[in-house]
Amino acid sequence: MIAKIGIAAALLWATAASAETRLTVFISSQQRPDVMRHAFDKFELANPGIKIAIQSGGTTSELQAAYLNTVMSAKDPTLDIFLLDIVRPAQFAAAQWTVPLNDQVGDVATLLKSYLPAYADADTVDGKLVALPAFADTMFLYYRKDLLAKYNREVPKTWTELAATARIIQQGENNPDLQGVSFQAAAIEGTVCTFLLPYWSAGKNLVSDGKLTWDRDAALNSFAMWTGLVKSGVAPRNVAEIATETTRKDFQAGKAAFSVLWSYGWQLFQGADSAVKDKVGVAVLPSTDGGQPVSCIGGWQWGVSAYSAHKEDAIKLVRFMSSTETSKQLAIEGSLMPVFPSLYQDPDVLKAVPWYAYALPVVTAAKSRPVTARYNEVSDIIRTQTNAVLAGSITAGDAATQMEARLRRVLK
Amino acid sequence: MPVTRSWRDPTEATLAKWLLAPAFLLLGLIVVYPVGRLLVTSVYELSLTSGLPAKFVGLDNFAMMLDDPVFWTALWNTLLIVVVTVPGSMLAGLALALVANMPFRIRWPVRLALLIPWALPLAFVGTIAAWFFQSEYGVVNDVLRHVRDHKIIWFNSGTLSMMAVCLTIIWKASSFVALILLAGLQTIPAEMYEAAEMDGAGRLRQFWSVTLPLLRPSIVVAMIFRTITALQTFDIPATMTRGGPGNATTTLAMYIHQTTVDFLDLGYGSTLAVAMFVISMAVSVVYLKQIRTNT
Numbered sequence: 001m002i003a004k005i006g007i008a009a010a011l012l013w014a015t016a017a018s019a020e021t022r023l024t025v026f027i028s029s030q031q032r033p034d035v036m037r038h039a040f041d042k043f044e045l046a047n048p049g050i051k052i053a054i055q056s057g058g059t060t061s062e063l064q065a066a067y068l069n070t071v072m073s074a075k076d077p078t079l080d081i082f083l084l085d086i087v088r089p090a091q092f093a094a095a096q097w098t099v100p101l102n103d104q105v106g107d108v109a110t111l112l113k114s115y116l117p118a119y120a121d122a123d124t125v126d127g128k129l130v131a132l133p134a135f136a137d138t139m140f141l142y143y144r145k146d147l148l149a150k151y152n153r154e155v156p157k158t159w160t161e162l163a164a165t166a167r168i169i170q171q172g173e174n175n176p177d178l179q180g181v182s183f184q185a186a187a188i189e190g191t192v193c194t195f196l197l198p199y200w201s202a203g204k205n206l207v208s209d210g211k212l213t214w215d216r217d218a219a220l221n222s223f224a225m226w227t228g229l230v231k232s233g234v235a236p237r238n239v240a241e242i243a244t245e246t247t248r249k250d251f252q253a254g255k256a257a258f259s260v261l262w263s264y265g266w267q268l269f270q271g272a273d274s275a276v277k278d279k280v281g282v283a284v285l286p287s288t289d290g291g292q293p294v295s296c297i298g299g300w301q302w303g304v305s306a307y308s309a310h311k312e313d314a315i316k317l318v319r320f321m322s323s324t325e326t327s328k329q330l331a332i333e334g335s336l337m338p339v340f341p342s343l344y345q346d347p348d349v350l351k352a353v354p355w356y357a358y359a360l361p362v363v364t365a366a367k368s369r370p371v372t373a374r375y376n377e378v379s380d381i382i383r384t385q386t387n388a389v390l391a392g393s394i395t396a397g398d399a400a401t402q403m404e405a406r407l408r409r410v411l412k
Numbered sequence: 413m414p415v416t417r418s419w420r421d422p423t424e425a426t427l428a429k430w431l432l433a434p435a436f437l438l439l440g441l442i443v444v445y446p447v448g449r450l451l452v453t454s455v456y457e458l459s460l461t462s463g464l465p466a467k468f469v470g471l472d473n474f475a476m477m478l479d480d481p482v483f484w485t486a487l488w489n490t491l492l493i494v495v496v497t498v499p500g501s502m503l504a505g506l507a508l509a510l511v512a513n514m515p516f517r518i519r520w521p522v523r524l525a526l527l528i529p530w531a532l533p534l535a536f537v538g539t540i541a542a543w544f545f546q547s548e549y550g551v552v553n554d555v556l557r558h559v560r561d562h563k564i565i566w567f568n569s570g571t572l573s574m575m576a577v578c579l580t581i582i583w584k585a586s587s588f589v590a591l592i593l594l595a596g597l598q599t600i601p602a603e604m605y606e607a608a609e610m611d612g613a614g615r616l617r618q619f620w621s622v623t624l625p626l627l628r629p630s631i632v633v634a635m636i637f638r639t640i641t642a643l644q645t646f647d648i649p650a651t652m653t654r655g656g657p658g659n660a661t662t663t664l665a666m667y668i669h670q671t672t673v674d675f676l677d678l679g680y681g682s683t684l685a686v687a688m689f690v691i692s693m694a695v696s697v698v699y700l701k702q703i704r705t706n707t
Contacts, residue, residue, distance in 0.1 A: 062674075069673055073460055094463040095676065187656045238547040238565045240657055373461040376674045388658030391568040399658075402481070 021050045021310050023317055026082035028064050029056045030264075031300065035334035039326050043317055050313050060244075061085040061189045065376065072097045072305070080308040081318055084131055084301045085189070086122045086368065087375050093125035094373035098303040101129045104315045114324075115339050118297045118368055125371075130303065132322035133339035135330050137298035138366040139193055139285060140359075142251060142259045142269070146279040147173075157293070159198070159225055159286045162258060166234045169257045180234030181258040182250050185226070185390035186243040191383040192369055193296030194260070198222040200367050201291035207370035207378075212411040214404050223389045223396035225288060230390065240391035252276060260285065262298055266355065267335045282355050284362045297366035299339070331356070337363065374410050381406045447689070453682035460676035473683035483684065485659045486667040493578060493663065494642040500582040501638055502631070505589025512590065513597045526594070530587040538651030541580040545652075567653060570660030577649050577661050584648065585641070589634045596630025597623070636699045643692050664688050 025040070027033055033054050040052040055078075058064035065088060071079060072095065084092060092098045105111050108129055112120040119133035141162075143155060147169050156162035166180025184190040199206065204218040229235040236242070244262065251259040252268060254275035259265070269280045287293045302318040304311060320326060328343055330336040332352040337359065343349050344360040370378050385399040394402075422430070454473055458466040477483050512522045529537075544551050547565040556564060566572045600623065608618045646665040649655060655662030668688065672681030 066673055069676060073676065091461050091676075095460045096463065187654050238568065240568050241547060241565070373463070374459075374675070376461075376676070380670065380674070384656070384658055387656050388660070391565075391657035393568065393570045393657040393660060406482075 021313050023050060023052050023080040023310060023314055024055055024078055025052060025317075026055050026057070026064075026068070026079045028058050028083070030059055031083055032330075032334040032336060035330055035336070038333065039321060039329055043320050047313075047316070050317070052317070055079065061087075072307070075307050077305070077307045077309050079305050080310055080314040081302055081304050081321075083134055084303050086119070086137075086297060086299045086301065087189075087371075087379065089123050089131045089301055089303070090125050090371050091373045091375055092303055093128060093130040097306050098130045099306055099308070099311055099315065101132065101304070101315065101318075105129065105132075105319065114342075116341055116363060118363075118366065119299060119301070119339050122299075122368060122371065123301055131301035132318055134300040134302050134322060135327065135336035136339050136363055137263050137300070137337055138295045138359075138363050139197070139260055139262055139298070140265075140295070140362060141283045141285045142261055142265060143281045143283065144169075144257050144276065144279055145281045147257050148281075155281065155283045156258075156286050158289055158291075159229075160289055162286050163229060163232060163234050166257050167232065170233070177255055179236050179250065179256040181229060181260065182242065182247040182256040183226070183229075183235065183239065183260040184242050184244055184247055185239040185387055186241055186246075187383045187387040188243050189379060189383065190244050190262075191386050192379050194226065195219075195222055195382050195386040196296060196367070196369065197260075197285060197294065198225045198288045198291075200294045200296075201288040203291065206407075207372065207411060210372060210411065212404075212407050214407065216400055216404065219400045219403065220396055221288065223386075223399065226386075226390060227392075227396065240387050263335070263337050263359070266353075282358065284365070293365070295362055295366035297363070297368050299337070370411075372411065377410045378407065381410070450682050450685055450689070453678055454686045456679045456682075458677075458679040460678065466679070469679075473680050476680065477683050477687060482659055482662070482667060483664075483687075486662045486664045487687075489574070489660070489662060490643060490645065490664040492574065493581065493645050494639060496578045497581040497585060497642050497645075498635065498638050500578065501585035501589050502635065504582055504586035505634065506593055506631075508586060508590035509593035509597055512594050526587050526590050528587070529584050530591060532584070534584065534647030535651045537580060537584045538648040541576065541648070542652045544580075545576045567657060570657055573653050573657060573661050577652060580648055580652065581642070581645065585638060589638060592634040592637075593627060593630050596627045600626045632699070632703055636696070639695055639699070640692060643688070643695065664691075 025036075027036055033056050037054065040054070044050060044052060058067050064083075065085070068079075068082060068084075072092075089098070102108055112124065112129070115133050116136060119136065123129060123131045123133060141155075148155065148165070151165070151168050151172055153165045153168065154161075156165050162181060170178055170180050184194055196206065199215070199218045199222045202215075202218045202221060204215040205213050207213060226235070226239075230237060230239055247256075247259050247261050248265050248268065250256050251261065251265065252271075252274050266280070266282065268274065269276050271277070284293045285295050302321050304314045304318055308314050322339065324340050324343065327338045327340055328346060328349060331338045331343060331349045335353045337356070338344060338346075338349065341360060341364070344356050344363075350357055369375070372378060381403055385394070385403045388394040389396050389399045453466075455468060455470055456466040457464075457469045457472070508526060512519075512526055516522055543549070545553075545566040547553055547563055547567070550566075552566070553563045564572065566576050604622050604626070605618055608622050613621060644665050645663045646669065649661045649663055650666055650669075653661045655666055664684065665688065668681055668684045671677050671684060675681075
């Protein structure tokens with residue numbers, strides 16, 4: 001009798017254990033795990049037997065990449081799905097760290113067409129769908145509506161106009177702590193965009209079809225444009241120390257007239273503790289003289305780990321997370337930008353985040369940083385040299401020469 | 413009839429082998445095997461971003477290293493850190509040890525003050541120091557503001573960044589040196605000083621003729637430890653300057669970490685690590701010879 005009960009209990013335990021699948025998701029604390037949790041709860045409700053645990057870590061893209069690199073190169077099965085910065089899918093595909101999704105999503109072409117083109121491109125490597133878009137992001141020009149009105153100035157269309165307007169505001173306000181514009185030149189990922197914005201605006205590409213298409217003049221003009229802003233006092237002398245969060249905090253504290261920043265700033269600027277609540281406008285970034293307006297695209301992708309023990313369920317979860325339904329929820333609850341163009345006109349979304357009405361053209365026109373499996377090296381070369389030029393520890397000419405030489409080694 | 417010994421009653425030589433075996437096994441596992449693997453990997457082209465299997469390339473990686481400007485910058489920075497921070501922390505550490513060895517009535521506050529920098533994790537120290545030297549909000553500039561008009565932007569200049577990094581390393585490392593030297597100081601018998609005093613030696617003379625010679629073994633030990641850790645400098649510049657501006661404060665250890673963990677180039681990363689291993693070995697050998705000829 002006792003033996004029978006024992007066997008029955010063991011069987012019950014075994015089925016219970018096998019019925020419950022635990023998926024571990026890696027996201028950073030900056031990617032709104034609270035909002036993601038709501039989506040996971042919905043998925044758990046619809047899929048009994050699957051439980052989702054969040055593992056969060058790494059506040060910057062580089063720190064997350066370093067962590068994922070160690071986990072994945074150790075073939076560690078702990079993580080089932082993870083968020084990847086837009087610059088990473090190519091590397092993950094080359095290392096075969098994600099599960100290709102071509103056979104898992106029905107008609108691939110139709111699916112990809114529903115997303116913003118930049119994401120469809122970033123997540124397709126050599127014809128393989130290696131990740132699915134989670135949420136979009138791009139760099140914007142944030143400006144102080146009140147200050148522009150006070151000095152009767154338009155939103156600048158070029159960097160030259162921006163510098164002139166900023167000077168007028170700085171002189172008028174007579175506040176030595178007021179920066180004209182805050183942008184990033186610390187040796188961080190965002191500084192790659194800093195370098196590329198004027199380079200792209202001049203109509204040049206850094207990499208085409210995996211080959212370096214170096215334009216020395218465009219590079220020198222980019223350096224000259226940024227150092228010019230520092231020399232004229234429009235940007236602070238310590239730009240080489242400034243990382244993304246410094247820009248966000250300074251602008252939020254009312255210490256800058258303009259700032260170059262990702263979309264996450266908006267909601268924080270409207271917060272109760274913000275000095276610039278209701279005083280902020282958002283626009284497309286200025287262009288170089290005679291150039292075209294351009295932005296740097298960011299955004300995050302869901303990848304399924306090649307070492308996951310529950311690939312089928314993980315794929316199901318990733319599909320759910322990159323659906324219109326979830327994208328809409330993330331936009332409304334966390335103001336994480338939708339990856340579907342259609343949602344930028346959705347009344348519910350616009351009610352929560354009114355400025356998305358103007359965001360679609362900016363996101364659509366934004367350009368991608370070089371797509372290559374060796375992106376981490378490309379990024380390091382660009383940000384290190386840009387940081388050194390803006391610190392004033394190397395001349396723009398030397399930096400351009402070193403940058404080209406090192407990029408040629410990587411992009412053979 | 414030859415004596416056959418059972419395994420229960422081995423000769424002394426056999427017993428010694430058996431007793432030493434676990435230690436050798438352990439050493440083999442944690443030293444010989446990894447170093448061997450490192451040497452093997454260093455002659456392969458193996459990058460996880462290429463999607464290709466490992467390929468034997470002979471000494472190509474080493475040729476690439478000699479041609480790599482970042483390697484030379486990192487090597488130069490590392491040697492600079494050794495040359496500046498080893499003597500720096502030895503001097504500061506000696507001074508601290510002498511202070512701590514003074515006949516205070518209550519000794520523990522001094523000892524505790526000595527221990528704190530040593531007990532702090534390196535990454536904490538680097539992060540704290542980054543804020544200390546930050547141009548806008550840092551304590552250092554706040555103090556300097558009273559003596560000069562313009563604020564110094566430490567991390568804008570390669571030289572100033574390197575100075576800030578070295579100062580931080582000296583601060584952090586001198587307490588470790590002081591602890592070793594303090595232990596050495598306490599083994600010097602008081603009679604030696606009494607005898608010196610009887611011979612008419614002043615305090616300075618006592619320091620030169622009694623303290624320093626008797627402290628020599630401790631100084632050598634502290635120097636060896638300090639030099640090896642200085643060669644491996646990673647945490648403080650990594651958290652303080654991230655190697656910037658440009659690569660002005662990138663050390664060899666940071667470059668190895670970046671190549672393997674960030675760039676996933678295991679082959680070239682191993683090559684760089686072999687270079688660092690050779691340099692560390694060379695320094696150790698010089699020191700060990702020094703000890704042998706002096707004892």
